[in-house]
Every structure is written in C-alpha cells, then in structure tokens.
Amino acid sequence: MSELLARHRAVIPNWVSLNYNEPIEIVSGKGNRVIDADGKSYLDFFAGILTNMIGYDVPEVREAVERQLATGVVHTSTAYLLRGQVELAEKIVRLSGIPDAKVFFTNSGTEANETALLLATYARKSDQVLAMRQSYHGRSFGAISVTANRSWKNSSLSPLNVHFLHGTDRHLSLFQGMTDADYIKACVEDLRHVLATSVSNDVAALIAEPIQGVGGFTMAPDGLFARYQEVLAEQGILFISDEVQTGWGRTGTAFFGIQNHGVTPDMITFAKGLGNGFAVGGVVARGDLMDAPHAVGLSTFGGNPISMAAANATLDYVLDHNLQGNAARTGKIIIDGLKAAAARLPVVKEVRGKGLMFAVELRSPAQAARFMEETKKAGLLAGKGGLGGNAIRMAPPLTLTVEEATEGLDIIVNVLEIINAEAA
C-alpha cells in the first residue's frame, strides 16, 4: 500500500470508495489526459467524474479564474451584486428553454436537488414526491429520499413521502417481450395507478434523470417522459429534470438531456461539469416557483465569484466550440464501435448511451473489475457502476478529439477481447 493510501485509509471514511486495486493519485492534467504521481499518462474517459467537462488546464478557464483572483475579492455572498452570477444565470435561462426562468446557484448537485425539492414541496404544499427506480440524486436527506439505489442510500429516514416509478427497468422479466410502445403504456398505467391509489393528497413533483448516471447510464425509451409529463400536467404536478450528468450538450442531440424527450421541465438541476473542476451547482426553474415567498433562503458560497468565473468561461467554451456537435460526432464513433464489438463478444451484455455518455454492461461485477484494471494498465480511465456493479460508465470530456475517440475505442475493444477470451 502506498504511504498516501495508508494515510487516506486512516482519516477518510471507508465508504468513500477509491477506483482500482492500487488507487492512483492524479497530480496534473492537460487536454483530455491526466498524469499520476508515477508519471503515467491516462486518456480520461470519465472526465474526472464528469467534472472536467472541457478537459484539463484550459487557458480560457484558468485565465478567467486568475483574473477574478487578482481582484482580491474572494466572496461577498449574496449581500451585493455579482456580475458573474447574473451573466451566467442569463445564459442558463436562455439555454434551459423554461419560460420566464430564474436561477439559484449552489455548490453541488445534492444541494441543487434539495433546493428543487424544497421549491416543489413549498409550491404544491405537499410532501409527496415521485422518483424513478434505480435513481441517484445525492446524499442529503431530501436527495437520498428520492434515490433508489441501495448501495448509495445511506439512510432510509425520509422527510418526503416518495413513490418510485417504472421507466428505466425494462430488463425486468415483468416487461420481457414488450415493444417500447407496450412498455411505455404499462409504465403510464402504473403511474396513473400510483396517483389514484398510493398517494394521500396532491403530489409535488416527479424528479428524474434523463439518463441515470450512478444507476449505470440506464435510459427510458424515447417518448416515456413526454407521456409522464402529460399525465402529471393533468394534476399540476411539477417535472424536475436532474441534469447533473446529462447537461451542457453531453448527449449530443440536445443541450439538456430531457430535451431529447421533447419535454420542457418546470425545473432543471445541474452541477458537476459546469465549473470544469470548480464547485458549481444550481437550479433553473420557472420564475413563479422561484419567486414564491420564503422559498429557500441564501447559500453563502453558492454563486461565488471564483466558481462563476470558471463556469462562465466553461459554458462559453462549450458554446463557442459547438461541443454538443463534437459529443454527437465522437460519441457516435465510440458507440458504433462498441456495438460492433458487442455483436461478436458474448461477454458484453449491452452497450448503451447517447453522445459522450455511454456504458458497457458485462456479465458480472468481477468482469467489470477486470475491465477497470486492464484499461488502467493500457492508459485509460473509466467509471465502474450500475446497480449490479457490472457496468462500466464512460463520459469523456466534451473536447475529445476524433483521434482520441478512436484511440480509446481501440483500448476498450482490446480489453473486452481479453475478458471475452477469459470467459470462453
């Protein structure tokens, strides 16, 4: 065990899990690669953990933060006007497509979801919330209440009355043999049944990830969320899209993941990649929900000038370089390549994803662990996950080049071939 790992184990809780048998210390990064303490370079196919959305050491982000640091003003909280906050909010409002929207900034995805749940339960005077099976929304009491992923659910105590819906679980034998249309019909019938029988009064909101991140990049079939929204709208139930992983063009075909479904939600929550490594989260929501009296209060560090400088520079970079288009282009190369490999490698159970958010599901958690070790050896970082622990999640920086996409694909396919041969 390395000296740092021993010290880590002594003072950091053991549920803060580290990747790899011999965890690595990343000491620097440039472009879409990182370097560990031994000087080994890795192509980062997980973008930190979807945090370094436009890669490492991006001059535009570094210079924006340095300019802000040079002012000497670190943070004055919300007592004074903050130009960076207003500018970032204006951009996010425009991109969200939510009418008359306003933005509240937080420091993390958990706080963003907590804020959205507070706004929804306040607006609807209800503690009843709908969420999706296999979901992950964060570690606070509200966010964990709407999480349906046992390995991440650190408490079963809930301030909310939550009902979990079908929609991303069509692998269950219950739904075998169904077409997408049949599955959607069954899910909608179940939603109506929940609303008619399982709740005691008005429901505040549905919170859903357009592609479930921690759950293993599982997806609802096209059309499901639009049907859900129709049913919810009949009762004024709000739709919260958790875009902590799916936002900013990552899916290639839309700027926010839920827009792939033709749904304009009432609120979008975001975090992770927006600050390209700096802590930024937030909620963009309909103005009438945001402006409700006594809604949420302030966040001392939410929207601080350093994070706003990083986030404005990152978002401008994404837009100026059409990184959504790049995610579509490079993601297609990889997903097509993985699907072709899967067709001849029985060890691959499924390849799924959209744009630069794709997963390979293997037959067992042991094979997923092998995949992680072998790709690490070959110089590529990925993320393990999924409810069964047998999925590999990959979400490279949106700046991935076509050459890097091909290089990564080759490494992954080689490793899948090794694991397939071992399983034969």
Ligand code: PLP
């Ligand atoms: N929502 C989703 C979809 C996430 O993937 C995560 C984190 O992985 C969160 C919320 C929580 O975000 P944070 O870790 O910034 O609190």
